[in-house]
Amino acid sequence: MYGVLDTCSPVSSTDVREKPKSFNPTIKANHKMIITVMSIMKFNKRCNNLAIQLQKSEANIIIHRIGTQLMELGIYFLTVHDSIICRKSDADKVVKIFTKEFKQIKLNPTLNIKDLN
Numbered sequence: 001m002y003g004v005l006d007t008c009s010p011v012s013s014t015d016v017r018e019k020p021k022s023f024n025p026t027i028k029a030n031h032k033m034i035i036t037v038m039s040i041m042k043f044n045k046r047c048n049n050l051a052i053q054l055q056k057s058e059a060n061i062i063i064h065r066i067g068t069q070l071m072e073l074g075i076y077f078l079t080v081h082d083s084i085i086c087r088k089s090d091a092d093k094v095v096k097i098f099t100k101e102f103k104q105i106k107l108n109p110t111l112n113i114k115d116l117n
Contacts, residue, residue: 058082065101070094088115 028035041050062079070077070086075093077086086094095111102109 061101061105066094066097069097069101085116 038050062082062084066084067077067079070084070090070093073093075086075090077084077090077094079085084094084098091113095113098111099109
């Protein structure tokens, strides 16, 4: 799963005083909100722990929000990094909960669903 930030209310470019020069052009073109947030954090000298903060947020969503709902429904699952492994018969329910939880925080997940057999 890779989330793409919803750019429905982006910060204007006038709010960013320093633009990073090292971002890949494809990333710049496809993830403008991420570049804007990272630029602001860099300007405020707070980007040292950005990756850790993002990983913690993602883990919190997957384990505490999604995982709790799956357990309440009696769905057996494992987490591996940013993925959830479940029985094939539970996959539709997992996808629905996963998508709903990320959309609640303005993230639009792109899911890569694989049959592990």
